[in-house]
Amino acid sequence: MTEQSRPDTARAVAVHPPMAMLAELTHRCALSCPYCSNPLEMTRRDTELSAADWAEIFAQAAEIGVLQLHLSGGEPASRRDLEEIVASAHAADLYTNLITSGIGLTEKRLDALEAAGLDHVQLSLQGVDAEMADRIGGYRGGFERKMAVAGWIGARGIPLTLNAVMHKLNLDRLPETIELALAMGARRLEVATVQFHGWAARNRAALMPTRAQAREASRIVREARARLRGRLVIDYVTADHHADYPKPCMGGWGSTGLNVLPDGRVMPCHAAHTIPGLDFERAPGRHLGEIWREGAAFNAFRGFDWMQEPCRSCDRKGIDFGGCRCQAMAIAGDPAATDPVCVKSPLHARLAAEAEADAAAEGAELTYRTNPA
Amino acid sequence: MSDAPAAEATLPDAARPRLLRGVRVKHDAVRGMDVLLAPERALKLDPIGAAILAEVDGTRSFAEIVARLAARYNAPAEQISGDARTFLVSLIERRMAEAA
Numbered sequence: 001m002t003e004q005s006r007p008d009t010a011r012a013v014a015v016h017p018p019m020a021m022l023a024e025l026t027h028r029c030a031l032s033c034p035y036c037s038n039p040l041e042m043t044r045r046d047t048e049l050s051a052a053d054w055a056e057i058f059a060q061a062a063e064i065g066v067l068q069l070h071l072s073g074g075e076p077a078s079r080r081d082l083e084e085i086v087a088s089a090h091a092a093d094l095y096t097n098l099i100t101s102g103i104g105l106t107e108k109r110l111d112a113l114e115a116a117g118l119d120h121v122q123l124s125l126q127g128v129d130a131e132m133a134d135r136i137g138g139y140r141g142g143f144e145r146k147m148a149v150a151g152w153i154g155a156r157g158i159p160l161t162l163n164a165v166m167h168k169l170n171l172d173r174l175p176e177t178i179e180l181a182l183a184m185g186a187r188r189l190e191v192a193t194v195q196f197h198g199w200a201a202r203n204r205a206a207l208m209p210t211r212a213q214a215r216e217a218s219r220i221v222r223e224a225r226a227r228l229r230g231r232l233v234i235d236y237v238t239a240d241h242h243a244d245y246p247k248p249c250m251g252g253w254g255s256t257g258l259n260v261l262p263d264g265r266v267m268p269c270h271a272a273h274t275i276p277g278l279d280f281e282r283a284p285g286r287h288l289g290e291i292w293r294e295g296a297a298f299n300a301f302r303g304f305d306w307m308q309e310p311c312r313s314c315d316r317k318g319i320d321f322g323g324c325r326c327q328a329m330a331i332a333g334d335p336a337a338t339d340p341v342c343v344k345s346p347l348h349a350r351l352a353a354e355a356e357a358d359a360a361a362e363g364a365e366l367t368y369r370t371n372p373a
Numbered sequence: 374m375s376d377a378p379a380a381e382a383t384l385p386d387a388a389r390p391r392l393l394r395g396v397r398v399k400h401d402a403v404r405g406m407d408v409l410l411a412p413e414r415a416l417k418l419d420p421i422g423a424a425i426l427a428e429v430d431g432t433r434s435f436a437e438i439v440a441r442l443a444a445r446y447n448a449p450a451e452q453i454s455g456d457a458r459t460f461l462v463s464l465i466e467r468r469m470a471e472a473a
Contacts, residue, residue: 064403119395122412
């Protein structure tokens with residue numbers, strides 16, 4: 001009865017079956033959040049996989065041991081065939097989670113998704129009121145619509161997680177965020193502090209929380225977890241640029257999960273395209289199991305052999321796996337370097353100083369994500 | 374560590390536990406084990422956990438579940454009661470189960 005979200009830490013480069021798959025069904029979205037996790041260069045609509053292709057990928061995923069499927073985007077509800085896609089995921093016996101802003105969902109569509117076998121909805125939150133949420137999402141009326149969708153989800157009894165993306169501009173309203181999750185009847189709340197990849201990296205001065213904000217958020221989460229045990233589960237992604245040790249990215253590269261782009265390219269994580277030289281093979285043409293086991297991109301940072309010092313001899317290497325490869329690439333210019341978040345990285349002092357400077361910046365403009373052609 | 378008194382989930386003998394919607398047991402043929410699937414979580418079930426959940430149907434009381442497990446596995450009810458209560462309370466605290 002142990003949590004299976006982490007792999008064995010003492011393994012050699014044995015390849016275990018993946019637990020979870022993130023399917024980016026489209027990069028189209030009504031919102032244009034300045035921290036969007038989609039690539040800077042998005043997949044065009046005319047190269048998106050068909051529902052039939054996705055059905056084949058889901059069957060392959062189930063065959064190789066994927067249990068949890070996260071249907072994401074962009075906004076997955078931008079696809080008119082989302083209901084058909086959910087039905088095929090359910091038919092493959094995958095646990096099916098819809099990650100949505102709510103925009104594009106109606107009561108009728110929720111009924112159809114429920115009938116198709118949807119297991120769970122993860123609703124994103126940009127702020128606790130329309131002023132903040134619509135400013136961050138860059139979409140007027142988005143907050144009001146989201147609140148309506150949350151009500152429809154609650155009325156149907158569909159299990160709900162609220163995913164609140166937090167940063168400098170809204171972190172001070174974390175207590176209200178927790179109250180909103182309770183009012184919506186959410187079982188789970190993800191307090192996800194922005195991670196500075198991709199679009200977010202263009203908005204560091206606007207979004208980087210202060211160290212004091214990060215510390216206060218940790219205290220509030222700790223208090224709320226104890227107070228709300230049995231009512232609301234809170235998952236917490238910390239502000240890693242103010243931390244001493246890096247996040248255990250993906251629970252170890254190529255060990256737990258995989259990510260499929262709208263055109264079928266399969267990546268070890270959603271930012272892996274920022275690492276030059278990695279070649280991403282396409283499903284369903286090539287079987288997902290072959291890509292997972294044999295794909296060069298999946299084997300690039302699997303296990304520990306790729307590590308340099310100080311990771312190689314570090315007693316934490318089985319805990320955080322050297323941190324995030326994409327962050328190592330972005331900041332150290334070497335995807336096999338120690339994640340500069342780590343205090344043992346020679347670049348840590350510079351990273352911490354830059355985080356402090358960005359956190360102190362006031363009035364920076366937001367650079368919004370754009371939509372694919 | 375906490376600044377507020379913790380809420381304690383309880384499971385009286387007369388309570389009827391059930392898994393919440395969106396939480397289910399699946400046999401994982403690839404790994405050769407039972408797993409409990411829940412929102413954003415997959416828990417590996419050992420044979421004891423699987424046996425307990427096989428008796429949880431929303432109509433049986435906790436006392437009935439313990440009695441059935443004790444009879445089936447020919448084990449002392451006190452021991453089963455402790456294991457089953459710890460396990461089910463942990464699921465209640467994680468919003469995977471509830472008891473009415």
